[in-house]
Amino acid sequence: METEQALVPHRGVPRTPDGADAGPPRPGPERVGAFLAVLTERPVSLYAAAVLRIGYGFLYLVFLLREFPHRDEIWGPGSPWTPELARQLFDQTGWASILTLSDSRPYFETCYALALVTSALFLLGWRTRAVSVLFAVVVASFHARAIFMTDGGDNLILLMALYLTLTACGRRWSLDARRTRRRASAGKGESGSTDSGADDLRHQLATSRRTLTAVLHNCGMFVIAAQVCFLYGSAGLYKVQGGSWGNGTALHYVLNLDLFRPWPELSLLADEHDVLIAVACYLTVLVQVAFPFVLFGRLKYPVLTVLLGMHLGIAVLMGLPLFSGAMIIADAAFLPDRFYRSLGRLRQRTGAEETGAPSDGERALVPPQSAPAGRGSSAG
Amino acid sequence: MREARTESPGGAATLPRQGSSKPPPLLLRAGTNAAVALCLATALVHVLLVFLHVAPPNPLSRQYSRQVNAWVFPLFEQNWRLFAPDPESVNRQISARTLHTAPDGTVHVSGWFDLSGVDNSAVRHDVFPSHTAQNTLRRAWSSYLETHGGDDRPRSERALMMQKYLTDIAADRITGHRGGTFESVQLRVITIPIVAPAEGPGPGSSAAAPKSVETRYLPWWKVTSDGN
Numbered sequence: 001m002e003t004e005q006a007l008v009p010h011r012g013v014p015r016t017p018d019g020a021d022a023g024p025p026r027p028g029p030e031r032v033g034a035f036l037a038v039l040t041e042r043p044v045s046l047y048a049a050a051v052l053r054i055g056y057g058f059l060y061l062v063f064l065l066r067e068f069p070h071r072d073e074i075w076g077p078g079s080p081w082t083p084e085l086a087r088q089l090f091d092q093t094g095w096a097s098i099l100t101l102s103d104s105r106p107y108f109e110t111c112y113a114l115a116l117v118t119s120a121l122f123l124l125g126w127r128t129r130a131v132s133v134l135f136a137v138v139v140a141s142f143h144a145r146a147i148f149m150t151d152g153g154d155n156l157i158l159l160m161a162l163y164l165t166l167t168a169c170g171r172r173w174s175l176d177a178r179r180t181r182r183r184a185s186a187g188k189g190e191s192g193s194t195d196s197g198a199d200d201l202r203h204q205l206a207t208s209r210r211t212l213t214a215v216l217h218n219c220g221m222f223v224i225a226a227q228v229c230f231l232y233g234s235a236g237l238y239k240v241q242g243g244s245w246g247n248g249t250a251l252h253y254v255l256n257l258d259l260f261r262p263w264p265e266l267s268l269l270a271d272e273h274d275v276l277i278a279v280a281c282y283l284t285v286l287v288q289v290a291f292p293f294v295l296f297g298r299l300k301y302p303v304l305t306v307l308l309g310m311h312l313g314i315a316v317l318m319g320l321p322l323f324s325g326a327m328i329i330a331d332a333a334f335l336p337d338r339f340y341r342s343l344g345r346l347r348q349r350t351g352a353e354e355t356g357a358p359s360d361g362e363r364a365l366v367p368p369q370s371a372p373a374g375r376g377s378s379a380g
Numbered sequence: 381m382r383e384a385r386t387e388s389p390g391g392a393a394t395l396p397r398q399g400s401s402k403p404p405p406l407l408l409r410a411g412t413n414a415a416v417a418l419c420l421a422t423a424l425v426h427v428l429l430v431f432l433h434v435a436p437p438n439p440l441s442r443q444y445s446r447q448v449n450a451w452v453f454p455l456f457e458q459n460w461r462l463f464a465p466d467p468e469s470v471n472r473q474i475s476a477r478t479l480h481t482a483p484d485g486t487v488h489v490s491g492w493f494d495l496s497g498v499d500n501s502a503v504r505h506d507v508f509p510s511h512t513a514q515n516t517l518r519r520a521w522s523s524y525l526e527t528h529g530g531d532d533r534p535r536s537e538r539a540l541m542m543q544k545y546l547t548d549i550a551a552d553r554i555t556g557h558r559g560g561t562f563e564s565v566q567l568r569v570i571t572i573p574i575v576a577p578a579e580g581p582g583p584g585s586s587a588a589a590p591k592s593v594e595t596r597y598l599p600w601w602k603v604t605s606d607g608n
Binding site for chain 2: 039040059066067069070073074078080081082085088089092093094095118140144146148150151152153158159161162201204205207211214215216219220222223226227230231232234235238239241243244245249251252253254256257258260261262263264265273274277319320321322
């Protein structure tokens with residue numbers, strides 16, 4: 001139960017931090033109070049936020065590397081969408097991009113390298129807040145520069161990169177988290193309190209900052225959740241208007257598009273089963289339309305599983321791994337922290353069995369303290 | 381709520397709950413509350429405006445279209461009509477040929493070069509096809525259609541830009557694959573309908589979908605510069 005309602009904070013009656021049970025329905029004002037308490041004190045779904053960070057950082061890194069041979073053609077000064085055309089379009093649309101600041105090749109290569117490094121650092125969660133802003137700038141710049149080469153996957157990655165700057169996505173499974181843990185275990189008890197006025201104020205400022213961080217994070221996660229719901233909802237509802245989805249032949253046409261048929265033999269094989277195609281058409285529309293409504297119950301797990309299967313199918317059959325990856329990661333945001341924590345524990349347990357170390361707490365995730373330093377001093 | 385307590389190790393575990401410490405100054409408290417309210421309001425407004433942007437045109441989105449567009453464009457622009465309402469029911473074969481006028485005045489027109497064929501063979505048997513194969517030509521052509529419609533007279537600045545873009549794509553690819561000097565290029569777009577399933581109905585409501593192969597020749601376009 002504990003994080004069932006995690007992602008959409010405005011819903012449900014959260015238990016207060018001191019453990020008071022939800023129990024019988026409470027009067028309105030109390031519910032509002034409890035909602036505000038969660039909103040301002042507890043950043044929800046921190047693991048899901050970390051998964052989004054790792055997922056999109058990784059995806060963008062892979063994308064940039066995949067397009068390495070084509071980087072000049074897509075984003076560089078040698079693109080058929082010339083820097084001049086890009087700037088002309090920016091004047092019309094109000095976009096901006098760091099890539100059009102200069103037309104020189106070395107400048108472009110520097111930007112490309114910067115994008116690679118930024119994606120890697122974002123994925124690792126190093127100084128996450130600052131790097132997340134940099135990542136958003138990079139993704140927006142590359143997106144805008146090659147706007148006529150983008151598809152739905154790129155669009156989703158851009159939106160998520162923007163929203164993730166609001167979240168505390170570096171609190172879990174990150175280099176930042178490791179640093180905080182080390183510092184906490186190293187500097188325990190050092191913060192002896194001297195009751196001076198300045199200390200008091202600093203304390204209050206810190207509380208204020210914590211509140212704002214939590215609110216910003218929760219708002220960011222709420223917007224991300226709403227965004228994914230809009231995505232599926234509108235994708236489904238627009239399909240309902242199409243005749244080919246209604247008569248179950250839409251996927252026949254999809255399977256016959258030359259550009260989305262990397263394995264023609266496989267597409268042909270799937271295309272031969274018209275009943276299967278019709279079932280898949282109906283299931284696609286049904287699941288997409290249903291998505292926003294199943295999120296609040298147990299039904300979301302089968303629906304997320306169907307979606308996972310669907311996206312894996314799209315990735316392989318249609319040769320759209322980037323798009324599918326972006327969608328799968330977005331779906332993963334709806335899994336509760338409980339799920340990710342048990343994943344972490346599972347990893348710990350297997351890790352512990354391998355090394356024979358005790359498996360309590362988060363020990364296995366923390367590398368032994370000062371080991372590198374010790375080795376360094378003995379070497380020197 | 382284990383989450384709340386394990387939050388930010390070293391600090392938040394001892395959440396100061398107005399026990400020993402004095403309550404925060406009024407100004408700080410007011411500022412924090414105002415910021416919280418602002419965050420909430422922005423999030424709600426954002427979600428509402430994005431909804432109006434994504435939803436089909438309706439009285440509400442028409443009435444507030446200016447506000448919606450001002451907020452959503454360009455950063456939050458989105459379109460999730462993924463293969464909807466109907467997926468494309470045609471394949472397009474786009475080819476290009478070039479024209480070169482020799483110094484002595486003789487005109488050489490090259491044979492057709494199959495641009496789509498290059499894309500298709502790049503996609504074939506690739507686990508992760510490049511955007512240059514799947515999106516470049518496809519989206520350039522659909523944008524050209526959007527801005528030009530049936531004839532080839534550009535009526536807007538955007539239409540001219542798309543024409544220039546298509547010219548550049550064709551010129552770059554021909555130079556890359558075949559080389560040679562030329563001053564103009566011409567495109568030919570062959571639209572091949574995908575055959576409907578054996579005894580099934582046609583491609584749904586898209587009545588405009590052609591039933592037979594159509595060929596469209598575009599005008600000769602000057603290649604502006606061969607600098608890059």
